[in-house]
Amino acid sequence: MGIAISTGTRIAGITATVPSRSVSNREFGNLTDQERDLMIKTLGIENRRIAEDGQSASDLCFIAAERLLDELDWQKNDIDVLIFVTQTPDYITPATSIILQDRLGLPHSCLAFDINLGCSGYIYGISVVNGLLNQLRSGKALLLVGDVSSYCVSEKDKSTAPLFGDAGSATAIEKTGREEDRMVFNLQSDGCGYDHIMIKDGGMRHPVTEESLQDKEYDKNVCRNDLHLILNGIDVFNFSIREVPGNVRTLLQEESLTTDDVDYFIFHQANKLINDTVRKKLHLPEEKVPSTLEEFGNTSSATIPLTIVNTLADIVREQETQMLMAGFGVGLSWGSALVKTDGFVCPPVIET
Amino acid sequence: MELSEFIRLIENEFQDIASGSLTGDTSFDQIENWDSMHALILIARIEEEFGYTVTAQQLQEANTLTDLFETVKNNK
Numbered sequence A: 001m002g003i004a005i006s007t008g009t010r011i012a013g014i015t016a017t018v019p020s021r022s023v024s025n026r027e028f029g030n031l032t033d034q035e036r037d038l039m040i041k042t043l044g045i046e047n048r049r050i051a052e053d054g055q056s057a058s059d060l061c062f063i064a065a066e067r068l069l070d071e072l073d074w075q076k077n078d079i080d081v082l083i084f085v086t087q088t089p090d091y092i093t094p095a096t097s098i099i100l101q102d103r104l105g106l107p108h109s110c111l112a113f114d115i116n117l118g119c120s121g122y123i124y125g126i127s128v129v130n131g132l133l134n135q136l137r138s139g140k141a142l143l144l145v146g147d148v149s150s151y152c153v154s155e156k157d158k159s160t161a162p163l164f165g166d167a168g169s170a171t172a173i174e175k176t177g178r179e180e181d182r183m184v185f186n187l188q189s190d191g192c193g194y195d196h197i198m199i200k201d202g203g204m205r206h207p208v209t210e211e212s213l214q215d216k217e218y219d220k221n222v223c224r225n226d227l228h229l230i231l232n233g234i235d236v237f238n239f240s241i242r243e244v245p246g247n248v249r250t251l252l253q254e255e256s257l258t259t260d261d262v263d264y265f266i267f268h269q270a271n272k273l274i275n276d277t278v279r280k281k282l283h284l285p286e287e288k289v290p291s292t293l294e295e296f297g298n299t300s301s302a303t304i305p306l307t308i309v310n311t312l313a314d315i316v317r318e319q320e321t322q323m324l325m326a327g328f329g330v331g332l333s334w335g336s337a338l339v340k341t342d343g344f345v346c347p348p349v350i351e352t
Numbered sequence B: 001m002e003l004s005e006f007i008r009l010i011e012n013e014f015q016d017i018a019s020g021s022l023t024g025d026t027s028f029d030q031i032e033n034w035d036s037m038h039a040l041i042l043i044a045r046i047e048e049e050f051g052y053t054v055t056a057q058q059l060q061e062a063n064t065l066t067d068l069f070e071t072v073k074n075n076k
Helices: A033-043 A057-072 A096-103 A121-133 A233-254 A272-281 A300-318 B003-013 B036-050 B056-061 B065-075
Strands: A002-007 A009-018 A022-024 A047-049 A079-085 A111-115 A140-148 A166-175 A182-189 A197-199 A216-219 A222-224 A229-231 A264-267 A320-329 A333-342
Touching: A002 A121, A002 A233, A009 A057, A009 A121, A009 A300, A009 A333, A033 A272, A033 B036, A047 A166, A057 A079, A057 A096, A057 A140, A057 A166, A079 A096, A079 A121, A096 A111, A111 A121, A121 A140, A121 A166, A121 A182, A121 A300, A121 A320, A121 A333, A140 A300, A166 A300, A182 A233, A233 A272, A233 A320, A233 A333, A233 B036, A233 B056, A264 A272, A264 A300, A272 B036, A300 A320, B003 B036, B003 B065, B036 B056, B056 B065
Parallel strands: A079 A111, A079 A140, A264 A320
Antiparallel strands: A002 A182, A009 A166, A022 A047, A140 A166, A182 A333, A197 A229, A216 A222, A320 A333
């Protein structure tokens, strides 16, 4: 949609929740030691947090939201907007955000809907929330973003399972009406790559049949059925390298900024090979580009808020920062956002 | 860059590939333990060295290391 400018809203707080169960990629699958070492070194992922049976993305986000409202001392009756960004809803229908409205005890005057996006979803979520808040005279919004991708991957598929961890987050955004509270977005899509990251069966295009559940072996240690997530590593790598640096450069140019003007670049945590290549193409110093891959892996839509909470909490609580966030992946969908922060509530990562 | 340097680049990138074991006629399925992870790393390394991103299809169509080298050379 080109460059989108929004003024008059600010981030008031961010919380993130991860399941307490940690799984090590050292114990993953039937690989040789050499294969495992190469995999861990390339992906940069040692451990992942995996939801307990029955623990959903909305459960993780619910805990994050309760904590955030508590820390902010916001009244539930004042929440006007609740958006839930996820690829792993509680049900195919209805939208999980509406269930969360009731579960969180938010008023009936609160608007609620889901956004079906993954890796780019946090950026889109902030942009949508800002647009909604700007239709109100005053207002407060909760942006809940999270996924339990572990439910969707085959444990016998080394091209997906070792990448993904589970996490949920909550971001509080409020209308201030101040011109200087400015966020700028560059949001893009390319559906021609829809099959690079997908779950083939279970929607209406390919309803579930008995065949959906049959495991197929595509390669050594690449075994899954059609209800599992597919990820074409090379296509996703090429897409990320082709699109993300240019998207980020355009955003900076539009605001007459250089990479030196940005304090922190918070990228979606895809894997180390992709993230390092994107960082090098933009000539960014490592210390400005925090990572949580080693500890949490790729948590889909939750990577950006989780990385902020896990690596920058002490800074964002106290200081003003100029952040550049960028998400990219499933869709294909990608986008970046320039966000100035002025000290917001940010307690440590919650484990549940 | 010459073909021999390109081959050395690949040998140096992977600890599990013995130096001197590859030639221009080697195909990827002849390389022991070669898998999608190796392919991904190779594409990243070529991108870094040549600024050109090999596609999954190009990699699949390259029968030998010489084929891949020519693809990169002709497109960069």
